[in-house]
Amino acid sequence: MRWQKLISLVSILILIQIASAQTIQVEMNPKVLLPGDVAECKLTINVQKRTYVEGITFFAPHEIEVMPGSVSSIGWLEEGSSYELPFLLKAKESGIYTVRVYVNTINGTLKGVVYVRVESRLPEIVLDKTVLTLNEVNDVGFTISSNLDISNVVVEPLFDANPKTIYVKDNRGSFKFEPKDERPLKFRIRFYNGRNYHEVIQTVGVVYKESKGVVVNSTFRYSVVLIGDVIKLDIGISNLRNDNIYSVKINISDGIISRNELTIPVIKSGESRYISLEWCSRSPGIKRVYVSVEYMDELNYKYRIHDEVGIRVLNETTIQLSNVDIERRAEGLTVTGDISNNGRSRAYNILITASAGGISKTYYIDYLDPSDFDSFEITIPTNLTYVILKITWNNEIGEVFEEERVLQMFKGVEVEEEGTKNIPLIISVSVLAFVVLMVVIAWKKKS
Numbered sequence: 001m002r003w004q005k006l007i008s009l010v011s012i013l014i015l016i017q018i019a020s021a022q023t024i025q026v027e028m029n030p031k032v033l034l035p036g037d038v039a040e041c042k043l044t045i046n047v048q049k050r051t052y053v054e055g056i057t058f059f060a061p062h063e064i065e066v067m068p069g070s071v072s073s074i075g076w077l078e079e080g081s082s083y084e085l086p087f088l089l090k091a092k093e094s095g096i097y098t099v100r101v102y103v104n105t106i107n108g109t110l111k112g113v114v115y116v117r118v119e120s121r122l123p124e125i126v127l128d129k130t131v132l133t134l135n136e137v138n139d140v141g142f143t144i145s146s147n148l149d150i151s152n153v154v155v156e157p158l159f160d161a162n163p164k165t166i167y168v169k170d171n172r173g174s175f176k177f178e179p180k181d182e183r184p185l186k187f188r189i190r191f192y193n194g195r196n197y198h199e200v201i202q203t204v205g206v207v208y209k210e211s212k213g214v215v216v217n218s219t220f221r222y223s224v225v226l227i228g229d230v231i232k233l234d235i236g237i238s239n240l241r242n243d244n245i246y247s248v249k250i251n252i253s254d255g256i257i258s259r260n261e262l263t264i265p266v267i268k269s270g271e272s273r274y275i276s277l278e279w280c281s282r283s284p285g286i287k288r289v290y291v292s293v294e295y296m297d298e299l300n301y302k303y304r305i306h307d308e309v310g311i312r313v314l315n316e317t318t319i320q321l322s323n324v325d326i327e328r329r330a331e332g333l334t335v336t337g338d339i340s341n342n343g344r345s346r347a348y349n350i351l352i353t354a355s356a357g358g359i360s361k362t363y364y365i366d367y368l369d370p371s372d373f374d375s376f377e378i379t380i381p382t383n384l385t386y387v388i389l390k391i392t393w394n395n396e397i398g399e400v401f402e403e404e405r406v407l408q409m410f411k412g413v414e415v416e417e418e419g420t421k422n423i424p425l426i427i428s429v430s431v432l433a434f435v436v437l438m439v440v441i442a443w444k445k446k447s
Contacts, residue, residue: 022045022046022047022048022049022051022103022105022107022110023045023046023110024043024044024045024046024101024103024110024112025043025044025046025112026041026042026043026044026101026112026114027041027042027044028040028041028089028114028116029041029194030148030149030193030194030196031117031149032117032118032119032147032148032149032193033089033091033116033117033118033119033193033194033196034091034094034118034119034120034122034148034193034196034198035091035092035093035094035118035120036090036091036092036196037090037091037118037193037194037196038088038089038090038091038194038195038196039088039089039090039091039116039194040086040088040194040195041086041087041088041089041114042084042085042086042087043056043084043085043086043087043101043112044082044083044084044085045077045082045083045084045085045103045110046082047077047078047079047080047081047082048079048080049079049107050076050077050078050079051076051077051105051106051107052075052076052077052105052106053074053075053076053077053083053103053104053105054072054073054074054104054105054106055070055071055072055073055074055103055104056070056071056072056074056085056101056102056103056104057069057070057101057102057104058070058087058099058100058101058102059099059100059101059102060089060097060099060100061097061098061099062092063091063092063093063095063097063118064089064090064091064092064097064099064116065089065090065092066087066088066089066090066099067087067088067089067090068087071085089114089116091116091118093118094118094119094120095118096115096116096117096118097115097116097117097118098113098114098115098116099113099114099115099116100112100113100114101113101114119147119148121146121147122146122189122198122200123144123145123146123148123150123153123189123191123200124144124145124146124202125142125143125144125145125155125187125189125202125204126142126143126144126145127140127141127142127185127204127206128140128141128142128143130204130205130206130207131206131207131208131209132177132179132206132207132208132209133179133208133209133210133211133241133242134179134180134181134182134208134209134210134211135178135179135180135211135213135301135303136178136211136241136242136243136297137176137177137178137243137297137298137299138176138177138178138179138242138243139174139176139243140174140175140176140177141172141173141174142155142172142173142174142175143171143172144168144171144172144173144189145171146171148193149193149194150191150192150193151191151192151193152190152191152192153167153168153171153189153190153191154166154167154168154189154190154191155168155173155187155188155189155190156187156188156190157175157177157185157186157187158186158187158188158201159177159183159185159186160177160178161175161176161177162175162176162177162299163175176298176299178297178299178301179208182208184203184204184205184206185203185204185206186201186202186203186204187201187202187203187204188200188201189201189202211240211241211242212240212241213240213241213305214237214238214239214240214241214245214267214293214295214303214305215237215238215240216235216236216237216291216293216305216306216307217235217236217238217307218233218234218235218236218289218291218307218308218309219233219234219309220232220233220234220279220289220309220311221233221234222311222344223310223311223312224311224312224313224314225280225281225311225312225313225314225343225344226313226314226316226317226318226342226343227281227282227283227284227313227314227315227316227317227318227401228280228281228282228317228318228319228343228395228399228401229280229318229343229344229345229395230258230278230279230280230343230344230345230395230396230397231278231279231280231344231345232276232277232278232279233252233257233276233277233278233279233289233291233309234274234275234276235250235274235275235276235277235291235307236272236273236274237250237264237267237272237273237274237293238271238272239267239268239269239270239271239272240270241269241297242269243269243297243298244266244267244268244269244297244298245266245267245295245296245297245303246265246266246295246296246297246298247263247265247294247295247296248263248264248265248266248267248273248293248294248295249262249263249293249294249295250262250263250264250275250291250292250293251291251292251293251294252277252279252289252290252291252292253289253290253291253292254281254287254288254289254290255279255280255281255287255289256279256280256281256282256397256399257277257278257279257397258277258278258279258397259277262275262277267295278396278397280395280397280399281311281313282399282401283313284313284314284315284316285312285313286310286311286312286313287310287311287312287313288308288309288310289308289309289310289311290306290307290308291306291307291308291309292304292305292306293305293306293307316342317401317403318341318342318343318345318347318395318401319339319340319341319342319343319347319350319368319391319393319401319403320339320340320342321337321338321339321389321391321405322337322338322339322340323336323337323338324336324337324389324407325337326387326407326409327409328409329379331379331381332379332380332381332382332383333354333356333379333380333382333384333387333409334377334378334379334380335354335376335377335378335379335380335387335389335407336375336376336377336378337375337376338373338374338375338376339352339365339368339373339374339375339376339391340368340371340372340373340374341368341369341370341371341372341373342371343370344370345370345395345396346367346368346369346370346396347367347368347393347394347395348366348367348393348394348395348396349364349366349367349392349393349394350364350365350366350367350368350374350391350392350393351363351364351365351391351392351393352364352365352376352378352389352390352391353389353390353391353392354378354380354387354388354389354390355380355387355388355390356380356382356384356386356387356388357380357382357383357384359380359381359382360380361378361379361380362378363376363377363378385408385409386406386407386408386409387406387407388404388405388406388407389404389405389406389407390402390403390404391403391404
């Protein structure tokens with residue numbers, strides 16, 4: 001009996017040594033499944049002693065399908081060798097399951113366990129910010145939250161965003177979006193879990209707030225001006241948005257400005273830009289000047305805003321004549337007078353031209369500062385009794401202005417009229433008066 005017990009003990013020790021010299025290992029990809037996913041698995045048997053493997057059997061709950069479920073007659077495995085068996089696991093429902101593996105050898109049975117985790121929670125988009133501003137470009141980053149080891153993740157915003165397709169890297173992505181109204185954001189998420197392809201539509205709730213927009217403030221430096229006078233129009237543009245604006249164009253509705261193209265390439269968020277324009281008017285009256293500002297944002301949406309400012313233009317020009325006199329001298333008609341600049345800006349190239357009978361004489365002044373004046377004297381060799389006086393000048397932005405007046409001598413008395421259109425009338429009245437005078441004298445002689 002003692003020898004029998006000893007032999008049995010030695011046999012058990014040999015079996016334990018043989019069993020410990022044989023190991024099994026199971027690899028699974030992906031490690032976490034979704035319902036309907038298939039995992040690619042591999043069972044590896046390592047032996048240290050030559051042994052015969054009769055078969056391999058899998059025992060799984062009904063929620064997990066193993067393909068193949070068993071393999072038989074694998075054969076002899078030589079010392080130090082290994083055997084690999086690829087198989088598939090298919091998940092039917094979410095949960096945590098245990099799949100048991102039995103490897104039958106002539107030296108005993110090796111047992112292994114495969115734990116299968118099947119998730120019901122799909123990957124989700126988590127936005128970095130959930131408060132968005134209407135009518136502004138919102139730069140939004142996001143993270144893909146998932147318990148799965150997913151790959152080739154692509155996010156498609158189902159709204160007007162840039163870019164249209166986002167290739168996620170390291171579970172991070174971003175997009176630019178300019179909301180026009182308040183609505184939840186929908187995304188399509190495409191991804192692979194192992195070799196399993198999935199698509200899911202996710203709706204993310206966000207909160208919207210109004211944009212502070214862009215503010216325009218326009219101011220004239222004076223409230224009353226003369227025709228042709230050049231004054232400053234100050235324009236301030238403040239970008240209160242959270243994004244930059246581009247290609248800012250400024251248009252003036254009335255009057256003449258010093259620059260036709262008024263463009264600011266970019267105004268950054270929180271930045272203000274100020275410009276001063278030189279402005280003048282060629283006509284009198286109450287002017288309502290509209291300052292229109294157009295701009296684009298980063299997504300090429302166009303916006304237009306405007307401001308309004310009023311100014312009164314008096315019915316007189318900056319250049320004025322005074323103390324004008326005409327007299328007959330031996331050499332002809334002599335015109336004298338003063339010319340003054342009553343405006344707030346400098347006048348250039350002032351030319352006074354006196355014309356009579358096809359003969360013209362000029363008096364030139366390079367410039368006149370505001371509130372400055374000059375005196376002139378022009379003599380024309382003519383026997384006529386009237387002179388056409390013409391004044392031209394340029395203002396500071398190059399606009400040319402012109403005025404004419406007629407100076408008439410009659411019986412040694414100067415008569416001054418406005419505008420060349422009155423010349424024929426003045427001559428006709430003079431001739432008629434002369435004819436009437438001759439008729440009266442003849443009538444008196446007869447009587």
